[in-house]
Every structure is written in C-alpha cells, then in structure tokens.
Amino acid sequence: MQKSKLFNKLLLLLLVLLFISGCGNKAEDYRITNQNKIILRLAETRSPNYPSSQGAKEFAKLVEQKSAGRIKVMVYDSGRLGDEISVIEQVQFGGIDLARVSVASLVRYSPKAKIMTLPYVFKNSVHMWQVLSGPVGNDLIESLLKEKITCLTWYEAGTQGFYNSKRPINSIDDIKGLKINAQQSQVSIDWYLYLGASLVSTKASDLYSALQVRSIDGVEDNIIAYYLSRHYEVAPFFTYDEHARIPDMIIASRGTMLHLSQNDRAIIEQAAKESAIKQKQAWYEMEKEVLKHLHDLGVNIVYTNYQSSESFLSAVEPIYNSFKKEDLATIVNLN
Structure with a gap:
C-alpha cells in the first residue's frame, strides 16, 4: 500500500516536471x-x-x-x-x-x-x-x-512640427494657452510647459476626435503623420519649425x-x-508629395525656425542646462 502511494506521488511529480518543462520551452519553440x-x-x-x-x-x-x-x-x-x-x-x-x-x-x-x-x-x-x-x-x-x-x-x-485647430503660429507666444498633445519624452513635455502650453495626453487613435471636439487644440508630430491621419481636416494650421529630429x-x-x-x-x-x-x-x-498635397488642399503651413528668437532661447535654456556641457559638445560642436 505504501509502495503504491509512493509510486503515485513519484508519477505525479514527474508529470508536474514535464508540464513545467513544456511551459518553459514554449516561449522559445513557438x-x-x-x-x-x-x-x-x-x-x-x-x-x-x-x-x-x-x-x-x-x-x-x-x-x-x-x-x-x-x-x-x-x-x-x-x-x-x-x-x-x-x-x-x-x-x-x-x-x-x-x-x-x-x-x-x-x-x-x-x-x-x-x-x-x-x-x-x-x-x-x-x-x-x-x-x-x-x-x-x-x-x-x-x-x-x-x-x-x-x-x-x-x-x-523626419522633423517634429506641430499643428492646431485655432490659429497660425507665427511666434512662440502664439503657443501660450494651447492644449497640446506632445511627444512622450520629458524634454518635449518640459519645452511645451516652458512655452506656456497645457499638455493633454491622448491615445493616437483618439486624436482626430479630440481635435474635432476641441478637447485638445494641437498635436506635436511630423508632416507625414499629419497628412496620413487626415488631421488637417480638423486642425488646418501646421507649423513647420523642425524643432526636433x-x-x-x-x-x-x-x-x-x-x-x-x-x-x-x-x-x-x-x-x-x-x-x-x-x-x-x-x-x-x-x-x-505630402507637402504638395497639403498646399493644394489649402492647409496653412507656417515655415519658421525659433532657434534665434529670444523667447525660444529662454524656454530652452533650463532644458539644455540639465545636460553636462561635455555631453552637449559631442553633438553640438560636431562639424
């Protein structure tokens, strides 16, 4: 009787080990x-x-x-x-x-x-x-x-720009007060906050409807994504500033x-x-091709570069200061 119980326990243990082994190999063998x-x-x-x-x-x-x-x-x-x-x-x-x-x-x-x-x-x-x-x-x-x-x-x-449903962005001051869905990087988040925008996190699949009902005013993204998502239909002002690559x-x-x-x-x-x-x-x-199509559609595209503007320099200074000068030099000073 005892031998029978011992045999059953050993058999059960063997089955368990075989099951665990099978589960362990499944991730590799699929x-x-x-x-x-x-x-x-x-x-x-x-x-x-x-x-x-x-x-x-x-x-x-x-x-x-x-x-x-x-x-x-x-x-x-x-x-x-x-x-x-x-x-x-x-x-x-x-x-x-x-x-x-x-x-x-x-x-x-x-x-x-x-x-x-x-x-x-x-x-x-x-x-x-x-x-x-x-x-x-x-x-x-x-x-x-x-x-x-x-x-x-x-x-x-490509390069990051941003688009919105309210107005052309001719200066950094025009960004103040806009509700922006920015790229999910701390640098991007900090920059928009320094510029006076409000940040609203929205799923990519919900951006069109969010722009349509004005729960957000604008989005940070590249011009191709803007066109393919058809966001120009609800946010006809694109700022082509190339602020990030x-x-x-x-x-x-x-x-x-x-x-x-x-x-x-x-x-x-x-x-x-x-x-x-x-x-x-x-x-x-x-x-x-996208730039041509957008021009033909009458989308308002503002080409600008904020790098020399005083407002931009003020906004970006604390972000740059958070990096070591020698680390920045390896990129900025590369010819």
Whole structure:
C-alpha cells in the first residue's frame, strides 16, 4: 500500500516536471515551425503606408530572400501588438522579437537617448546622421544592449512640427494657452510647459476626435503623420519649425538574437541595414508629395525656425542646462 502511494506521488511529480518543462520551452519553440522554419514578429505602430512600415516590409522581404525562405518576419503594423512603450517591454523579455520604435521611447532605458530629443540639437539631417554613425550613436547602442535591446539599424523619422485647430503660429507666444498633445519624452513635455502650453495626453487613435471636439487644440508630430491621419481636416494650421529630429530604430530582443545561429543573426543584421536605405528614400519622397498635397488642399503651413528668437532661447535654456556641457559638445560642436 505504501509502495503504491509512493509510486503515485513519484508519477505525479514527474508529470508536474514535464508540464513545467513544456511551459518553459514554449516561449522559445513557438518560432520554429514543423518545416524547421523560423518565424519572427515585428511590431510597428504606424499605418501600413507610412515610410517606416514600408521599411519594415522591405526588411522582412530581404530576410526571407537572404535565408532562402527559411526565416520569415511577420510585420504587425497599426499598433496591433501595442504602443511603443509596451512593445519595448515585450522586446526586452522576448515576447516580441523585433520592433520599430522612436529613440524618444527609449529614454527610460538609456539616459543617452535623451540628448537626441533636445530642440535644435541637430543642425540638419546631415548633422544628425553624422552623430548617429559616430561615438554618440555607438554609446547609445551599447547602453541599450545592457537592457536586453539590440539595435539593428537607424530609420529616418523626419522633423517634429506641430499643428492646431485655432490659429497660425507665427511666434512662440502664439503657443501660450494651447492644449497640446506632445511627444512622450520629458524634454518635449518640459519645452511645451516652458512655452506656456497645457499638455493633454491622448491615445493616437483618439486624436482626430479630440481635435474635432476641441478637447485638445494641437498635436506635436511630423508632416507625414499629419497628412496620413487626415488631421488637417480638423486642425488646418501646421507649423513647420523642425524643432526636433528624433530618429527611429529597428530593435531586436537580445534573447531572440542569442537564440539564432551566428549565420541567421548576420542575415537579420544585414537585411536591417539594407532596408534603412529604402526607408530613407521612401521618407524623403513621401515628404515632398505630402507637402504638395497639403498646399493644394489649402492647409496653412507656417515655415519658421525659433532657434534665434529670444523667447525660444529662454524656454530652452533650463532644458539644455540639465545636460553636462561635455555631453552637449559631442553633438553640438560636431562639424
């Protein structure tokens, strides 16, 4: 009788161990199909025709080509896997393999990303790409690796402007009192507060209706996002001031990359770099087309640069002062 009870207990323990073992391997094995193919998921928050989505699709195509169909990247656009913050968290523990995210969303994981969100820290696009390909960009990549995030490549994300439903913004004083939905970076939040705006956090999917019913007056974003979201229908005043150039990244889960063979990692890395070339081209072409369409639609676009205005300098000074001078010098003084 005792032997029977002991046998039953041992059998139960064995079943429990087998169950736990099966659960433990499930997270890794879901990527391998019956045909020994590898399936990876890539999260993209923008719409299917957005330049970064086009870049992600090119990346997926190149991976499949270079692996002779053995590796497939499934692109989930339009935020189907969550917003950028939740996506990055899932990338960290391997729930999502790959993602396209803004550097602004990575500030909480690396303080080194914060300096890239400063207003007018980059003189122009050429200056930004010099910085990203140099020590500053490499330092950020290394710091993210410690957070289980692998940077595969940089994507173009244009310049930030802002648009509103009330009036043209001809000076910084015109921003005072506006209810703005700003980018979710502390630098952007601080800047708008210093300028006298009120900040209202709204989900991206709710922005159109929020502008329509005037629960918010304006939004900070780039001109392509403005056009594709059709926000010009409810907020016809766009300020093209290029106050921030915040690049995007294609990131990968460190766990996923380590799980792949060295050859497969090389395929993923090379495909990402090659996709960035097409993504930049798609961005520049679409930006030109969008500006033309908006002009034809009669949208009021104010082209300006606040860098030399006294109001701007006063607003941005405390933000710049929160950074070490030597850190700023590595970017600002780069020729």
